[in-house]
Amino acid sequence: MAEKKRGRISRRDFVKAAGVGALAAGLGPGIIIPGRARAAKKTLKILQWVHFVPAYDEWFNKKYTKEWGEKNDTEVTVDNIGIKLVNARGAAEVSAQKGHDLFLFNWPPPSFEEQAVDMKDVYQECERKFGKPIDLGIKSTYNPKTKKYFAFSPSFTPDPVNYRQDLFGAVGMPNGPKTWDEVRTAGAKIKKQFGNPVGIGLSNEIDTGMAMRTIMYSFGASEQDQAGNLALNSKQTLEAIKFVKALFQETMTDEVFTWDESSNNRGIVSGKLSVVLNAISTTRTAEKQDPDISKKIQLTKALAGPVRAIGLEHVMQCYVIWKFAENIEGAKKFLVDYVTNFRQAFVEGEFYDFPCFAKTVPDLKQLIASDPKAHPPDKYKVLEDVLEWATNVGYPGYSNAAVDEIFGTWVLNVMFAKAAAGRATPEEALQEADAASRRIFGKWREKGLV
Numbered sequence: 001m002a003e004k005k006r007g008r009i010s011r012r013d014f015v016k017a018a019g020v021g022a023l024a025a026g027l028g029p030g031i032i033i034p035g036r037a038r039a040a041k042k043t044l045k046i047l048q049w050v051h052f053v054p055a056y057d058e059w060f061n062k063k064y065t066k067e068w069g070e071k072n073d074t075e076v077t078v079d080n081i082g083i084k085l086v087n088a089r090g091a092a093e094v095s096a097q098k099g100h101d102l103f104l105f106n107w108p109p110p111s112f113e114e115q116a117v118d119m120k121d122v123y124q125e126c127e128r129k130f131g132k133p134i135d136l137g138i139k140s141t142y143n144p145k146t147k148k149y150f151a152f153s154p155s156f157t158p159d160p161v162n163y164r165q166d167l168f169g170a171v172g173m174p175n176g177p178k179t180w181d182e183v184r185t186a187g188a189k190i191k192k193q194f195g196n197p198v199g200i201g202l203s204n205e206i207d208t209g210m211a212m213r214t215i216m217y218s219f220g221a222s223e224q225d226q227a228g229n230l231a232l233n234s235k236q237t238l239e240a241i242k243f244v245k246a247l248f249q250e251t252m253t254d255e256v257f258t259w260d261e262s263s264n265n266r267g268i269v270s271g272k273l274s275v276v277l278n279a280i281s282t283t284r285t286a287e288k289q290d291p292d293i294s295k296k297i298q299l300t301k302a303l304a305g306p307v308r309a310i311g312l313e314h315v316m317q318c319y320v321i322w323k324f325a326e327n328i329e330g331a332k333k334f335l336v337d338y339v340t341n342f343r344q345a346f347v348e349g350e351f352y353d354f355p356c357f358a359k360t361v362p363d364l365k366q367l368i369a370s371d372p373k374a375h376p377p378d379k380y381k382v383l384e385d386v387l388e389w390a391t392n393v394g395y396p397g398y399s400n401a402a403v404d405e406i407f408g409t410w411v412l413n414v415m416f417a418k419a420a421a422g423r424a425t426p427e428e429a430l431q432e433a434d435a436a437s438r439r440i441f442g443k444w445r446e447k448g449l450v
Contacts, residue, residue, distance in 0.1 A: 042074040044330045047089065047100040050080045052262075052281035052352065059348035068337060074330055083206065083261060087408055093322065101325040102334065105151065105318045107206070107407065108140040108392065108399030113150035113449055117321040120149050122332050126339050130357040137356035139392045140316045140399045145228070145450060151318040154339050155346075155353040158386045159210060159314035162268055162282045163275040165298045167196055176275075176300040180218060180243065183275060183303065187251035190274045198251035199273035201259040202244075202417040204410040208259070210312040210393075211277045212416045216240045217312075217395055218305025223403055223412070223437065226396045228450060230441045233434040236307070241419045241426040248420040257417060269293060279314040280380065284350050287373050295375040299382045302389040311389050316399075317353060351380055402437075402444040411436050 046065070051057045061078045069076040081089060083106055093099030094115045109116075119141065127133065137153040163176040171189040173182065187198040201208035216222060221236035248256070255263075264276040269286045271293055276282065286294035302311030321331045338345070342360040345353060351368055355361045368380040394403035406412065415433035418424040424432065444450040 042072075042327060042330060044069070044074050044076045044102070044327050044334060045100040046076065046078045046102040046104070046334075048078060048080055048104040049083045049086055049106055051349070052265075052279065053284055053350050056345070056349035056352065060345070064338075064341070064344065068334065072330070072333065074327075076334075090320075097324045099322060099324075101321065101327045101331040103320045103322065105320060106315045108151065108316055108318055108394070108404060109320055110143060110150055110399055110449070111401040111404045111408075111444075112320060113143060113146065113148060113401065115320075115323055116150045117323055117325070117328055118148050118150075119152040119319075119321070119332075119335075122152050122335050123149055125336050126357055129336075129340065130359040133356045134358065134387060136313060136316075136387065136390060136392055139394070139397075140313075141318055142398060143400065143449065144398055145400070145448070151320045152335055153316060153318050153356050154335065154342060155317045155355055156313040156390070157279045157315035157317075157352055158354060158383050158390055159214070159277060159279055159311050160299045160301060160382060160386075161275060161303060162278050162297055162299060164190075164196065164268070164273075164296050166296045167194060167274045170194070176298060177303060178300070179304045179309075180215060180247075184243075184247050184250060187247070187274060191251050194274075196272065196274040197253045198247065199264045199267045199276040200244075200247065200252065200256065201264060202248065202252075202256045202413070202420055203259045204413050205259060205261045207261050207264055207278065207314075208413045208416075209407055209410065210314060212244070212412050213393065213395075214277065214302065214310065214312050215244060215305065216412070217310045217391065218303065218308055219243070220305070220307035222395055222397075223406055224394060224397045224400075228397045228400055230402075230434075230437055232437050233430060238426055238430055239306070241416060241430060244416045245420045245426060257421060268297060277311075280350075280352060280383075283374070283379065284352070287375065291375065299379060301382060301385075309389055310391055310395070313390050313392065315353075316392065351383070354383070354386065400444070401447070401449045402441040405440045405444070406437055409436075409440075411440075 065076040065078055086105060090103060136156060141151040141153050142149050167190045168176050168186055171186050173186050177183045177186060191197050200211050219236050219240040221234055221240050223232050225231045264278055265282045267273040268276045283297055286297050302309050319335060321328055339357055339360060342355050346361045365384045368383055370377050371380055374380060393399050393407055411433050415429045419426045419429040
């Protein structure tokens with residue numbers, strides 16, 4: 001100890017260093033100092049998106065994973081990429097058969113099932129500790145055809161309606177819209193009187209994909225039925241397409257055809273839009289950037305259509321462990337420990353990510369009912385019954401590989417956009433989307449995954 005304090009290195013430390021660095025020092029591959037050999041430290045490589053709430057990445061990357069690594073003698077590295085790049089990066093790692101141990105998709109990834117480790121044991125361990133997960137998590141990560149859990153979902157992000165209370169109040173709806181018809185009628189009045197259009201995307205990006213399905217499902221339409229059979233070509237889908245066309249013509253502007261996944265967020269926070277369908281990243285951004293606009297943007301639950309009030313999860317956190325991952329067991333342990341400590345994630349992510357295992361955040365309702373950052377403090381209380389109206393991509397069935405490809409290749413986005421823009425009649429747009437969906441379902445049935 002005295003030698004170390006004087007800036008020297010002790011003989012014991014020298015021998016330890018020599019044992020680790022023998023090859024680099026030129027001692028030769030066959031020379032091992034007895035008792036001094038040391039196994040290489042384990043590694044765990046994680047890939048995630050750039051979270052819409054920056055505070056979450058700050059906590060996860062710099063605090064949580066570092067502390068977990070120290071406890072588990074593992075060097076954890078986290079790489080963050082933009083949400084647009086996730087699918088392409090996943091495909092690239094599969095092609096190379098090399099990449100990260102844990103790979104986070106922001107929507108169900110059943111088309112990667114054949115390359116993924118079965119997560120049954122991770123679910124079983126978490127269920128043993130915290131009880132059954134929510135149905136939404138299972139429907140997003142389980143294939144009833146193959147009986148395999150192709151991913152694991154610790155959390156999901158609700159997709160409430162963000163509306164300008166001052167603008168809707170000015171046309172007689174101070175508590176915001178409750179139905180899609182009210183968005184259409186009030187939105188048209190607001191656009192005419194104040195120049196603020198409705199902000200529902202019609203482009204090839206994730207928010208549009210979620211919004212169009214929300215409208216479809218509320219109209220009683222869906223891509224598939226409960227048994228996983230294609231069901232897109234229906235009277236209900238046609239009515240949903242006609243509604244979106246009218247909604248665009250009466251309340252929106254052409255820019256929605258070229259939006260990216262954060263355009264609606266930026267639009268309402270800047271004061272331009274009257275209403276958007278988005279996660280609470282919208283209101284969190286407003287709280288930080290402009291308290292005045294934050295007070296004007298309020299939240300309401302999923303809107304009702306002719307058949308039901310229903311909404312998609314905005315983001316479904318689905319972790320995949322590749323079959324070619326180098327640390328499969330470490331990745332599984334990390335997931336169980338992450339779920340165990342999920343209350344931290346819920347708080348650090350500013351309520352963006354809701355738990356798939358409810359008992360991990362036992363005081364969730366109390367937390368969201370009084371948030372000092374919110375305007376007013378109980379703004380997020382509207383989310384306390386989110387599981388009564390949130391559902392998965394592929395409702396009323398499971399998120400299977402065919403539904404995943406339809407989502408990822410924007411088949412439904414294009415269907416709605418073509419009809420809204422007048423580039424096809426609603427009937428033509430539906431027939432084209434149905435034909436594409438039939439090809440996709442046929443392909444995955446042949447592979448035995450649907």
